[in-house]
Amino acid sequence: MNIVVCVKQTFDTEAKIVFDSQGRIDPNGVNLIVNPYDEFALEEGIRLKEKFGGTVTAVSMGGARAQEALRTALAMGADKALLVSDPALNDADEWVSTQALAQAISKIPYDIILAGRVAIDDGSSQVCVRLAEELHLPSVSTVVKFSVEGNKATAVREIDGGTETLEIELPVVLTAQKGINGNEPRYPSVAGIMKAKKKELKTMTLADLGLAALEPKMKISKYDLPTPRQAGKKVPGEPAAAAQELVKLLHEEAKVL
Amino acid sequence: MDEIKNVSLEMKDYIASSGAETLSWCMQCGLCTNLCPWRLVPGEVSENFNIRKMQRLGQLGLEGFEEENILFACVTCGMCQINCPRKVEIIDNVRSMRNTTVGAGFLPPHLRPIAGSLHANGNPWSGEREKRAAWQNGLDIPAFTEDTEYLLFVCCTSCYDTRSKKIATSIVRLLKAAGVNFGVLTAEENCCGESIRKLGDEELFQKLAQGNIDLFKRKGVKKIITTSPHCLYAFKKDYPELGGEFEVMHYSEVLAQLVKEGKLSFPQELARKVTFHDPCYLGRHNQVFDPPRELIQSIPGVEFVELDRSRNKSLCCAGGGGRIWAEVPMGERFGELRITGAVEKQADTLVTACPYCIIMLDDACAGLEKGDVLQVMEMSELLCTALDTK
Numbered sequence: 001m002n003i004v005v006c007v008k009q010t011f012d013t014e015a016k017i018v019f020d021s022q023g024r025i026d027p028n029g030v031n032l033i034v035n036p037y038d039e040f041a042l043e044e045g046i047r048l049k050e051k052f053g054g055t056v057t058a059v060s061m062g063g064a065r066a067q068e069a070l071r072t073a074l075a076m077g078a079d080k081a082l083l084v085s086d087p088a089l090n091d092a093d094e095w096v097s098t099q100a101l102a103q104a105i106s107k108i109p110y111d112i113i114l115a116g117r118v119a120i121d122d123g124s125s126q127v128c129v130r131l132a133e134e135l136h137l138p139s140v141s142t143v144v145k146f147s148v149e150g151n152k153a154t155a156v157r158e159i160d161g162g163t164e165t166l167e168i169e170l171p172v173v174l175t176a177q178k179g180i181n182g183n184e185p186r187y188p189s190v191a192g193i194m195k196a197k198k199k200e201l202k203t204m205t206l207a208d209l210g211l212a213a214l215e216p217k218m219k220i221s222k223y224d225l226p227t228p229r230q231a232g233k234k235v236p237g238e239p240a241a242a243a244q245e246l247v248k249l250l251h252e253e254a255k256v257l
Numbered sequence: 258m259d260e261i262k263n264v265s266l267e268m269k270d271y272i273a274s275s276g277a278e279t280l281s282w283c284m285q286c287g288l289c290t291n292l293c294p295w296r297l298v299p300g301e302v303s304e305n306f307n308i309r310k311m312q313r314l315g316q317l318g319l320e321g322f323e324e325e326n327i328l329f330a331c332v333t334c335g336m337c338q339i340n341c342p343r344k345v346e347i348i349d350n351v352r353s354m355r356n357t358t359v360g361a362g363f364l365p366p367h368l369r370p371i372a373g374s375l376h377a378n379g380n381p382w383s384g385e386r387e388k389r390a391a392w393q394n395g396l397d398i399p400a401f402t403e404d405t406e407y408l409l410f411v412c413c414t415s416c417y418d419t420r421s422k423k424i425a426t427s428i429v430r431l432l433k434a435a436g437v438n439f440g441v442l443t444a445e446e447n448c449c450g451e452s453i454r455k456l457g458d459e460e461l462f463q464k465l466a467q468g469n470i471d472l473f474k475r476k477g478v479k480k481i482i483t484t485s486p487h488c489l490y491a492f493k494k495d496y497p498e499l500g501g502e503f504e505v506m507h508y509s510e511v512l513a514q515l516v517k518e519g520k521l522s523f524p525q526e527l528a529r530k531v532t533f534h535d536p537c538y539l540g541r542h543n544q545v546f547d548p549p550r551e552l553i554q555s556i557p558g559v560e561f562v563e564l565d566r567s568r569n570k571s572l573c574c575a576g577g578g579g580r581i582w583a584e585v586p587m588g589e590r591f592g593e594l595r596i597t598g599a600v601e602k603q604a605d606t607l608v609t610a611c612p613y614c615i616i617m618l619d620d621a622c623a624g625l626e627k628g629d630v631l632q633v634m635e636m637s638e639l640l641c642t643a644l645d646t647k
Contacts, residue, residue, distance in 0.1 A: 014373025014383065031376035033369075034362075072362045190323050193361040194271055 001054035001148070004105055005045040005078065006115035006128060008035040009062050009069035013120065017225065025223060034069045037116020039076075039185035041176040044146065045114050046077040047183065052148065055079045057108050061089060061097055067201060074196035075188040081201040082108070088206055093216040094126040101127065102134035103209045110171055112153070117142045117175040125175070132173035139173040140166055143180055268318030275360065276459075277353035279346045283312045289337030289347060294573050295330065300589035306330035308337055308347065315354055323358055325365050332591075333455050333578030334537040339569065348455070351578070355457025368456060371582055375461055379447040379468070381582075384417035390443040392422045398429055401440030403477045407511075409439045410492075412485035413448045414612040420619065421612045427637035428484050428508050434644055435512065435521035439482060445472055449483075449491035451538075456579040463499065466491070470501035480504045482511050484637075486538035486545075486611045487577075493543065507539055509610050509636060513548035516555050523643035526558035531639070532604035534564065534595055534618065535571035536611035549610050549636055556643040562602045564595070572598075576613035592621030600631055610636040 011017070012031040020026040034042075045056045058073035060066045061084040070081035084104050089096065105113065113135075115128040125141070132139030144163065145156035153172055156165045188196075206213065235242045235249065251257040273280060290309040295302060305326040314322040322328055331351045338347045364372055374383045392415075401408050409432065415425040432439050447465040454462035473481070481503050483489045492505040515521040531553055539545045546568045554561050566572040575583075575591040587593070595618060599607040609618060618633045 012373040012376060014370055014377045016377045016386075029376075031373060033373075068362060075361055075363070187323070187325070187365070188358070188361075188363055189320055190268060190271070190357045191265070191320055193358060193363070194268060196361070 001048060001052040001111050002109045003045040003048055003054060003056045004108055004110045004113045005038070005042050005056060005058050005073065006101065006113065006131075007038045007042065007058050007060045007069050007073050008116075008119045008121075009033070009060065009066045010035045010119055010121040019223060023223060032065055032068065034072050035116050035119045035121075037118055037120070037176060037178060039116070040178055040180050040183070041114040041116050041174075042073055042076055042078065043183050043185045044176055044180050045112070046186070047181070048112065048148065049077070049079075054111075055109075057082060057110075059084070059101065059105060059108075061085070061092070061101060067203075070201055071196055074199045074201065075193045076186055077188070077192065078199075080199060083201065083203045084205075084209070085203050086205040086207075088213045091216055091219075092214070093218040094124055094130060095217045096214040097127050098130035098134055099214055100206065100209065100211065102131055103211055104204060105131070106135065112148075112170060113137070113173045115173075115175050117177050128173055128175050135173070137171055137173050138168050139175075140168065141175045142177045143174045144177045145181055146174060262319050262321070265318035268320075269316065270318075272315050272318065272354055272357055275353040275356040277315060277350040279344070280312060280315050280350050282343045282345045283309075283316060284343055285309060285313060286342060288340060288342065292336045292340055294332065294334060294336065294575070294591050297572070297594060298589045298591065300586065302326050302330050302585070303589065308351075311354070312345070312347065312350060315350060322354055328355055328358070329365060329368075329456070329579065329583070331578050332537075332573050332575050332580045334573035335541040336537075336570075336573070339541055348578075352455055352457055355455075356459055357457075359457035360459060364456070364458070367584070368579065368582060371579075372453065372456075372458055372461055375448055375450075375453055375465060379465065380413035380417060381448060381452070382413055382417045384413070387444075389413075389416050389446070390441070392416060392425060393441070393443065396426060396429060399440045401442045401476055401478065405440035406438040406480060407440075408473065408476075408478045408481045409441050410446065410449070410481050410483050410488055411441070411443055412483070412488055412612050414616070415484055416443065418612075418616075421615065424612055424615065424635045424637055425484055427635065427641045430641055430644070431512055431521070431637055432482070432508070435515040437482075437511065437515070442472060442476060442478075449485075449488040451487040451491035451495065452577075452579050452581065454491070454495060455577070462495070466496055466499050466501065470496060470499055473501065473503060478503060480506070482506055482508050484508055484612065486536045486543060487613065490538045490542050507543070507545055507548075507610070509539070509548040509552060510545060512640070513551045516552060523556045523640060524645045525556075525643040527556050527639075527643050528558050529606045529639075530560045530562060530602075530604045531606045531608055532562050532564050532599050532602055533567070533636075534574065534599075534607060534609040534614060535568055536609055536614045537571065537573050537577055539610055540571050541569055549608075552636065552640060553608060556640070562604055564598050564602060566598070574609075574611075574614040574617035576611075576617040581613050581616065587624050590617070590621055590624070592617040593625055596621045596625050596627050596631060596633075600627055605631060606639065607631055607633050608636050608639050609633070
């Protein structure tokens with residue numbers, strides 16, 4: 001079974017977002033991690049390979065630093081890695097990302113394409129669904145349970161207030177919810193980390209993929225930080241009177257009572 | 258019987274290349290394991306972690322040391338290392354073995370927010386960088402200038418943790434009372450990086466350390482007083498490797514000298530029976546044993562009693578080597594043994610001189626419900642209560 005896992009390198013969850021002089025998010029000095037949802041997808045991909053045999057290829061798009069994310073994937077147990085990297089992709093929107101990734105993945109044999117259900121940086125949740133569309137494949141999002149039998153797969157996905165069970169024919173695109181199939185992303189062995197250094201990690205530019213520069217369909221005009229949380233309010237005075245005042249404030253000002 | 262595994266010279270070389278230079282010196286006598294504080298408590302980590310075996314796995318390049326309960330169990334107390342007949346740098350070996358996974362981007366999940374905060378905020382406690390010096394508001398602490406003799410470097414823990422801030426303010430009060438010419442650069446400082454280096458994140462350590470070294474040099478810092486023995490260790494033993502050479506002292510050393518010179522005294526009589534827990538990083542690692550004892554005993558009325566395990570034989574609080582962030586069930590915490598030991602000596606006050614030890618001992622004292630008979634105090638706090646309050 002051939003498995004492709006899309007992996008995105010994102011800001012650390014602890015990272016502090018600051019803007020550069022052009023009002024863009026400044027990546028300088030920020031610690032980068034593998035998107036945590038993609039780690040669950042990787043774990044699922046590696047487990048499928050362990051069960052059915054085959055190859056896991058980790059695919060990412062980004063600058064040179066994204067190689068670190070792919071090395072992580074290789075240390076966990078992916079067999080090969082491919083990085084799509086091109087300065088022309090710096091302002092990629094979801095459409096551009098999809099075009100580049102679809103072109104790259106179309107050259108790899110696949111039965112299952114996996115990714116996290118969302119990247120924790122921009123949170124768009126679009127690229128993998130678009131990818132399925134581009135490759136003319138079925139897609140199931142936010143999968144919590146997944147199994148394969150022969151050419152058929154059963155996927156359980158979260159829907160509003162419950163779950164939905166679907167039967168799909170392979171190949172398929174899946175996005176993983178946290179804890180898919182009850183598994184935690186593995187902690188690699190030192191042997192795994194050593195082996196990862198020797199595994200194939202290929203980098204391809206748009207030209208290598210046979211693509212010309214792609215014009216994004218969407219442009220980000222402005223970033224804003226969330227309004228800082230307001231400081232709490234202390235109601236002073238004697239407890240009985242303060243409690244009365246508090247109830248009054250909760251009723252009239254906060255309107256929660 | 259354990260399953261048979263293949264020896265890997267390649268893995269051994271990989272571990273050695275991460276810095277475990279003395280790994281091959283080990284002759285497997287096992288003294289380290291027998292001196293290890295983990296032998297004194299029951300539980301899962303104690304059953305899994307064997308420092309001699311860990312060295313052996315490294316020597317032979319055998320898998321099995323990477324399990325979290327083994328790789329991240331060592332508290333780096335140094336008890337094994339100072340007694341090792343072959344002078345194996347056991348803690349460096351542990352650090353290097355951790356680096357083989359951490360350096361590749363794999364920290365155990367519970368430590369990721371710690372590293373993340375160090376990257377983003379320059380401290381491990383998820384405190385905002387802008388608020389590092391907030392505890393100083395209203396205390397009138399001078400900024401360090403070229404005319405200042407000492408830089409007072411305050412541990413991140415005492416900048417952000419409410420309990421620990423009292424240590425910082427007490428030390429400031431004592432230095433002022435003794436007329437020490439000191440100043441701070443708190444707002445611009447990073448974590449010293451001692452613990453994250455022990456956890457194996459060499460890259461992050463170097464980033465933090467370089468920031469501090471550049472700052473100290475730019476401001477003309479020559480002498481540093483640290484509030485924490487961990488910062489003391491980093492500045493004395495780690496920073497010279499990166500070109501940061503400063504004269505560094507723990508606050509207890511500075512104060513003890515001032516008492517001897519008659520520049521600081523404690524006129525308030527305290528009717529307390531006090532015992533002292535030697536922090537590993539002050540005692541074993543930096544060989545500072547007498548100054549805290551001299552200070553405590555310079556308070557009139559204090560009766561001083563030694564714990565059974567003291568000075569070079571002191572028992573670790575379990576907060577070193579990154580274990581300050583480990584979840585350990587009650588009944589398996591070294592701190593409990595310290596509390597019990599102090600209670601057995603009928604001390605009413607257990608004094609120590611390290612913000613990490615305070616966290617661990619406070620926890621153990623509360624867990625054992627001994628707060629009614631024993632008070633855990635940082636030494637600066639005890640000394641402040643004996644200052645003339647006029």
